[in-house]
Amino acid sequence: MAIDYPTQSPVSFPISFYGVCWLFITLFAVLCLCALSPVVIAAQANQNSNSESESxxxxxxxxxxxxxxxxxxxxxxxxxxxxxxxxxxxxxxxxxxxxxxxxxxxxxxxxxxxxxxxxxxxxxxxxxxPGPRTRVTEVTIEFQGDLAVEAPEHHQRIEQLRASWLLTPRKFFRSSAWEEAKAALLSSVAEREYAAAQIVSSQAEVDPAAASAKLRIVIDSGPVFYFGDLQITGLERYDQSLISNYASFQKGDPYHRDKLLAFQAALQNIPHLSSASVSIRPDIAYHQAIPVEVILTEAHSRRIAIGAGYSTNTGARGEINYRNYNFLNRALNMSSLLRYEQKRQIFSAKIDTVPDENNYLYSLGARVERTDIEDLRTFNQKVSLTRDRTMEKMRTQLGIAWQREERQPVGAPDTTAHALALDTWWRYHNVDNPLHARRGHITEMRIGGGSQYLLSKRDFVRTYARHQHWWPIGARDVLFLRAEVGYTLASSRDGIPQEYLFRAGGIQSVRGYDFLSLGVREGDAIVGGRTLGTGTLEYVRWFTENWGTALFADVGDAADSWRSFKPSLGYGSGIRWRSPAGPLALDLARRHDTGTLRVHFSIAVAF
Missing domain, CATH: 3.10.20.310 (membrane protein fhac)
Structure with missing residues (x-):
């Protein structure tokens, strides 16, 4: 049995002020010593080594x-x-x-x-x-082959290639920089259309007396290459259409290296395969239809995972996950999950198709869930059908789902809600590093709703938007901004399942408050409201490559109307560690209205 810690597990609990301060300071000091001691020891050893060598x-x-x-x-x-x-x-x-x-x-x-x-x-x-250091005074870049044929598009590309040359005039001439510049130029020519491009000649004419260098390089682009047929090897259980649907190019398209790499990355990410390699052999004789070699190794089609863990939000948990990547011998992905937690129990099953030639994937799923959070007990049954499309930087989803929910708020009457909702979801991401973002942004929007005339207890339209932005500050630091807003248009929240209402509080919401503790009070319970608005401003100072500290402020609330919306404020500081599994955050947050301190812990990508 493997111990499986949750990839996103917010932990929040109140403790005394002085105890937290001592705990936090002690932990921070220990972490800093652990992080810096190898560096100090290595530096001392290196210094001693140099001193001994010199003496x-x-x-x-x-x-x-x-x-x-x-x-x-x-x-x-x-x-x-x-x-x-x-x-x-x-x-x-x-x-x-x-x-x-x-x-x-x-x-x-x-x-x-x-x-x-x-x-x-x-x-x-x-x-x-050493004498004077030689500088580059002149650079001549010439082209032969198809790229040298007079045409407006060729002229534009040649100008771009020359403008991207790395070892420009006035820079110091270095042998490694000269070789790097030649390799980069050749790679830029060969990455698109001209797969067989090669350097015909290169010369660096150095005048030692004048400390100057004149550079000249000639590149033969060769002919334009076009994609040919896929030559797939290694498949036994699956049809070749499973592979060809992931290719973003067609036979006859001009060669593009990035498309080959994207094709290989897509194949490496599908669960049906354990390895995938995509390449071509740039033989000029086949430039009109170059074969694309795809070498694959199939993965085991069935997997069972057993895990255990603990979260302060939902208590101890155990789970069993079963997957079959060749369900009904049609390469369908069937997954089922049985998870038992003290405050939440889930059983779900889903069948996914493989993406078609337009990159659309269809899913049929069912879920049963019980929860007991903030004195609100729910029992939810849901059936859904969705269409999903994932592109390089964008993902869209369109689905229809029917669900029935029984609510039992402590101190208030029990109710039942049901809805047949049409839902659409759109997400765009453009970040430099998916695990440790430092520059870029992510925008997400969702809209859905149901009608009393189509199996819903109440007419409603739910809208939601979230934006996250990262700005690099200096050499290492990062400024992070997050904002989200939601509104459910309806005459009342009664009869609407909690999924289409809003609660706030906790990690990635308003720190200093318990998970989902901001909402509408109904009896002794906190239930979802029709409005949501939260925001975060966070500055992370990285002292080393992997260790840093953060200052943050969170604000927001969830309510039944904008009139009753009263933003709550939480702020504090924390420790950051770039772990192999993702960014780890240990935060000490203060609730502004009561002064209560809470420690929050999470290890997850903040997307």
């Missing part, structure tokens, strides 16, 4: 800071005294050649290296004068 050498090195570190890194100085003058002369000849060649790679072509003897008992000094 052991029988020759002192004298060179400008710009090259001294480079020489120490790549050149070994003698640790034994010279046996005689001949050995010393041989050393000088050898070290002079090595240093000159090393400095030439960094653009120093007129360096001088001399060994100066001192009084008896003093170390001789190896003196290095």
């Amino acid at each position: 052991a050498a029988v020759v002192e090195l004298s060179a400008p800071k710009s090259v001294k570190k480079l020489i120490k890194k790549h050149i070994s100085l003698p640790e034994e005294p010279f046996a005689h003058d001949i050995a010393q002369a041989a050393f000088v000849r050898k070290i002079r050649q090595e240093i000159k060649e090393l400095l030439a790679t960094e653009g120093y072509f007129t360096s001088t290296v001399t060994l100066e003897d001192h009084l008896t008992g003093e170390k001789p000094t190896l003196k290095v004068v």
Whole structure:
């Protein structure tokens, strides 16, 4: 049995002020020491190593800071005294050649290296004068092949390629930068249409006296390549249409490397396969229809997972998850889940089709759920049919669902709600890193509703929108903004299932408050209201690559109308860790109206 911790598990509980302060300070200090001690030890060890190396050498090195570190890194100085003058002369000849060649790679072509003897008992000094550093003064980039044929689109692309050249005039000439610039230019030509592009000639003409370099490179693009048939190997249980539907290109489309990579990434993410490789062989003889080689390894079609965990929100839990990726031998994805928690129990089953040629996926699902949160007990049964489409940066979903819900609020009458709702959902994301976003934004919108004339107890229309934005500050820091708003248009909340109403509080909502504790009071229970509005402003200061601290403020409320809407405020600070599983957050939040302090813990992507 594997212990399975929830990927998004907000934890919130009240504790005393002084106890929290001491706990928080102690934990923060321990984490900082754990994070920094390896760095300090490594730095000390490195310093000791360098000191020992310098003291052991029988020759002192004298060179400008710009090259001294480079020489120490790549050149070994003698640790034994010279046996005689001949050995010393041989050393000088050898070290002079090595240093000159090393400095030439960094653009120093007129360096001088001399060994100066001192009084008896003093170390001789190896003196290095690098001379002026060579700069690029001229760059010539020429093209041959189909790309050189006179055409407006070719002219525009050539200008773009020349503008993207990395080693531009006035920059220092370095051998590694020269090779990197050539490789980047060739890659840019070959990534689209010209898969067989190659460098015909390249030359760096260096004038040591003038400390200048003239660069010239000629690239032959070759002919335009077009996608041909898919050559799929490794399939046994599934039809080839399962694979071809994930390709974003058709036979006869111009070659594009990004489309191949996207095709491979899509195949690697589907559960039917354990591995996938997509490639072409850029043979000019087949440029009019280049075969696309797809090498696959199928995964086991059935999986069972057993897990256990604990959350302060819902208590201890255990679950069993069963999946069949080849249900009815049609590559259908059937999944079922049985989860038992102290405050919530769920049984669900769903069947998904594979995406078709237009990237649409259809799902048929059923769910039974019991909850007991904030003195509101619910028993919900739901059946749904949805159509889902996932693109590179956008996902859309259209569905219809019928559900029946029994509500038992403590201190108020029991009620029953049911609805047949048509729902649509749209999400656009553009972030630099899905796990650790630092730049970008995500926007999500949802609208749905039901009618009394179509199996619903009440007419309603539910609208919801959320936006999240990340701005990089300085070299590492991040400013994060989140805003969400929701409104259910209806004459009353009675008869509407909780899914189409709103509650707030907790992680990714208003910290300082219990999970879903902001809403409408009905008896002793908190139930969903028809309005929602929350927002977050958070600044994260990263001290190292993986450790940082955050300052935040949350505001918001859920109510039955905008007139009764009274925003609640929570604020505080926390610790951040970029764990392999995602960003970990440990926050200490203060509820503004009562001064109550709560600790919130989560490890999840904030999407």
